[in-house]
Amino acid sequence: xxxxxxxxxxxxxxxxxxxxxxxxxxxxxxxxxxxxxxxxxxxxxxxxxxxxxxxxxxxxxxxxxxxxxxxxxxxxxxxxxxxxxxxxxxxxxxxxxxxxxxxxxxxxxxxxxxxxxxxxxxxxxxxxxxxxxxxxxxxxxxxxxxxxxxxxxxxxxxxxxxxxxxxxxxxxxxxxxxxxxxxxxxxxxxxxxxxxxxxxxxxxxxxxxxxxxxxxxxxxxxxxxxxxxxxxxxxxxxxxx
Amino acid sequence: xxxxxxxxxxxxxxxxxxxxxxxxxxxxxxxxxxxxxxxxxxxxxxxxxxxxxxxxxxxxxxxxxxxxxxxxxxxxxxxxxxxxxxxxxxxxxxxxxxxxxxxxxxxxxxxxxxxxxxxxxxxxxxxxxxxxxxxxxxxxxxxxxxxxxxxxxxxxxxxxxxxxxxxxxxxxxxxxxxxxxxxxxxxxxxxxxxxxxxxxxxxxxxxxxxxxxxxxxxxxxxxxxxxxxxxxxxxxxxxxxxxxxxxxxxxxxxxxxxxxxxxxxxxxxxxxxxxxxxxxxxxxxxxxxxxxxxxxxxxxxxxxxxxxxxxxxxxxxxxxxxxxxxxxxxxxxxxxxxxxxxxxxxxxxxxxxxxxxxxxxxxxxxxxxxxxxxxxxxxxxxxxxxxxxxxxxxxxxxxxxxxxxxxxxxxxxxxxxxxxxxxxxxxxxxxxxxxxxxxxxxxxxxxxxxxxxxxxxxxxxxxxxxx
Numbered sequence: 001x002x003x004x005x006x007x008x009x010x011x012x013x014x015x016x017x018x019x020x021x022x023x024x025x026x027x028x029x030x031x032x033x034x035x036x037x038x039x040x041x042x043x044x045x046x047x048x049x050x051x052x053x054x055x056x057x058x059x060x061x062x063x064x065x066x067x068x069x070x071x072x073x074x075x076x077x078x079x080x081x082x083x084x085x086x087x088x089x090x091x092x093x094x095x096x097x098x099x100x101x102x103x104x105x106x107x108x109x110x111x112x113x114x115x116x117x118x119x120x121x122x123x124x125x126x127x128x129x130x131x132x133x134x135x136x137x138x139x140x141x142x143x144x145x146x147x148x149x150x151x152x153x154x155x156x157x158x159x160x161x162x163x164x165x166x167x168x169x170x171x172x173x174x175x176x177x178x179x180x181x182x183x184x185x186x187x188x189x190x191x192x193x194x195x196x197x198x199x200x201x202x203x204x205x206x207x208x209x210x211x212x213x214x215x216x217x218x219x220x221x222x223x224x225x226x227x228x229x230x231x232x233x234x235x236x237x238x239x240x241x
Numbered sequence: 242x243x244x245x246x247x248x249x250x251x252x253x254x255x256x257x258x259x260x261x262x263x264x265x266x267x268x269x270x271x272x273x274x275x276x277x278x279x280x281x282x283x284x285x286x287x288x289x290x291x292x293x294x295x296x297x298x299x300x301x302x303x304x305x306x307x308x309x310x311x312x313x314x315x316x317x318x319x320x321x322x323x324x325x326x327x328x329x330x331x332x333x334x335x336x337x338x339x340x341x342x343x344x345x346x347x348x349x350x351x352x353x354x355x356x357x358x359x360x361x362x363x364x365x366x367x368x369x370x371x372x373x374x375x376x377x378x379x380x381x382x383x384x385x386x387x388x389x390x391x392x393x394x395x396x397x398x399x400x401x402x403x404x405x406x407x408x409x410x411x412x413x414x415x416x417x418x419x420x421x422x423x424x425x426x427x428x429x430x431x432x433x434x435x436x437x438x439x440x441x442x443x444x445x446x447x448x449x450x451x452x453x454x455x456x457x458x459x460x461x462x463x464x465x466x467x468x469x470x471x472x473x474x475x476x477x478x479x480x481x482x483x484x485x486x487x488x489x490x491x492x493x494x495x496x497x498x499x500x501x502x503x504x505x506x507x508x509x510x511x512x513x514x515x516x517x518x519x520x521x522x523x524x525x526x527x528x529x530x531x532x533x534x535x536x537x538x539x540x541x542x543x544x545x546x547x548x549x550x551x552x553x554x555x556x557x558x559x560x561x562x563x564x565x566x567x568x569x570x571x572x573x574x575x576x577x578x579x580x581x582x583x584x585x586x587x588x589x590x591x592x593x594x595x596x597x598x599x600x601x602x603x604x605x606x607x608x609x610x611x612x613x614x615x616x617x618x619x620x621x622x623x624x625x626x627x628x629x630x631x632x633x634x635x636x637x638x639x640x641x642x643x644x645x646x647x648x649x650x651x652x653x654x655x656x657x658x659x660x661x662x663x664x665x666x667x668x669x670x671x672x673x674x675x676x677x678x679x680x681x682x683x684x685x686x687x688x689x690x691x692x693x694x695x696x697x698x699x700x701x702x703x704x705x706x707x708x
Contacts (some may be wrong), residue, residue: 093696
């Protein structure tokens, strides 16, 4: 946002589904609890434009938090943070102290940090009921007007980014298999293919969802996230070649 | 309008300048009224009429209480209180109503999509204090609350309810405390040290502590917490305890400082609650304006502790249940309030029967226990869906094998440190060990200013705005 030193050639833009996705050579502009529109709006205003932007299609229905974007892009605060780097998130005194302290503490650890979260799947009545609630939610096809409105908003932002030379691609995060085949997911997928045809835009295909475990139906466990990460890297390498 | 926004700063400076111009000394209240209505209308212009309506209702009711006596007075005050509560119920609890009657298809959905006016929980309660204080007339004489002129009373009541420092998130003022303070104010009498101290500590707690902690406790929300380790889940809870204190106490201090700027004083709303060694003590130190309102206007009228042990427990449970429900239209808040009610009852039961010798060790253990229980209770506050609360607790138990996010834990610790120090300094103060802190008071002020300028989090709404 503020300097060349922080800019990236490739960017992921999404929601909480992909906010923990770390891919070599990629920056992640996915925000937990927010919409991909938040990331896209920030990118539109940034002086440092990437070559490639990958947009997560799962989060189409999530509405933009306008207050968040306005806050970041407030002219006074934006310029203040641009010229006084220590005001930027991650470069503030306590933020730096935290990272340094963590590195110092990790230096004492003899055991290599585990790469994966050993999270046991929550397999009980409460969780199953909540998953069933999500299945019911996904069983409803979103109103056509709503889909059209959201796609139109996305189109205008994508047009702007493309005019600045950004190549747009899409990816779909794997989710619970039943949710992936639900009317809502299918409607979203079709809306994207219709507005952004495959012959014009590149899509990282959604892998076989039965191979991926989730915590709650849509958010991948860390093991699953690592598996998807490798899938994405492999796919991206093939495409580049 | 946030207290840490440029628009608010502009409004404040303009109001301050105009307020103390000698030529305008007779219209000081009107100046503050105009600013307060602008402050309120900035976010919800259409709901200013609700605020005005509430003020008019309370003005009329309280005025006519003084013009009647006997049974008529009782009818007016009862009707006034009921209408205030109906207003609160209608605007605040319509979502509960909606879920109850959602099966009735003939109901127009537009009727049920009622916006929640910011501050309604506060200004309706203040209206109730006005009516009850005027009716009782025992704490402050009626003529000190209700002037002879209806227009004067109308202006003063609207000012009392809408004065912007406390309008949207308290503290809940009582008519007998605030209205007698209304008179011409002079800039020479401003206690600048108090103003500076309240504003500085308030903004520090809000902008540096609360606004930064929120970025880490965000993940207490479902489903984000599912992927975190036991240690992270526990630290997030502690972080949330510190965040909610910093947010709310910070706001209250800012409100006090702003009020001081215009010559008015509010009672302290927080008195270092996390040093409490009992739940009873906690509720004398946390959100004091609400707990004292509930005690004075609900618990005592119910009978307090004057009608036997069982009735006392019932009165406590009712008071805490309603106090919890006041916080929001979700059963989790009522459960939270009831949780505290049960804790108070159990504590009372045992303290009436078991007398332990107070030692330092016992006080420390009690303090840790009370803090732990209160922190766990905040989960009910943070997660409106009770199922999510159960899953969070389950995740604490199950995620012991997960890898720890050390950066998050350290960040929570660092940002929570000021809250811990704030309480420790108070403990040292009451043990007469404050000399060393007084010596370096200005160093701490300088450090706070440094961190406000360089380490503020991204601004977030005050948590209590939603109530």
